[in-house]
């Protein structure tokens with residue numbers, strides 16, 4: 001069941017496993033108290049999007065509006081929103097909901113929650129089981145708990161990929177102390193994640209070695 005009645009949205013949707021996207025008109029939900037309405041400016045494309053669009057994982061809920069590397073500007077906030085106001089530049093990553101009461105949610109690790117709602121092709125159980133529609137659209141409505149502030153001066157287009165590949169490498173690097181000058185960082189594969197890891201490694205002034213798939217390794221920094 002699709003929830004109707006909110007902002008009219010124009011998206012790009014896959015209707016089947018051909019990989020073709022076409023224009024798709026739909027409605028965002030009516031904003032709740034804690035919701036932020038965002039005009040989408042940029043949205044990256046991730047290989048996960050390709051997996052879903054082409055139904056490689058057998059879980060596509062067509063029409064699929066992909067996109068979970070979203071940067072936009074706030075156009076409206078619910079009465080209970082405390083962290084954002086219209087005009088703020090913000091980001092949305094891989095998930096837009098969770099139970100907010102389990103141990104993982106309590107620790108700020110909502111991504112481990114069994115009630116997590118993915119940004120695209122996720123199941124919005126609290127909303128009749130509708131499939132979530134991602135950032136390949138002009139507007140998105142997200143609870144403020146899953147909205148991130150984009151600092152002034154950060155180019156919004158280049159920020160978008162930080163919201164999936166960026167955090168995917170940044171989080172374990174920092175979590176394991178791989179952010180100190182002089183340490184060695186090995187990266188296998190210079191793809192969507194790998195090239196961002198190189199940039200973080202350089203920024204942390206590490207000694208970075210890349211093992212490109214099918215090639216011999218080469219040093220890129222240090």
Ligand SMILES: [Zn+2]
Nearest residue numbers: 046048164165
């Ligand atoms: Zn991704």
Ligand SMILES: [Zn+2]
Nearest residue numbers: 099102105113
């Ligand atoms: Zn939870």
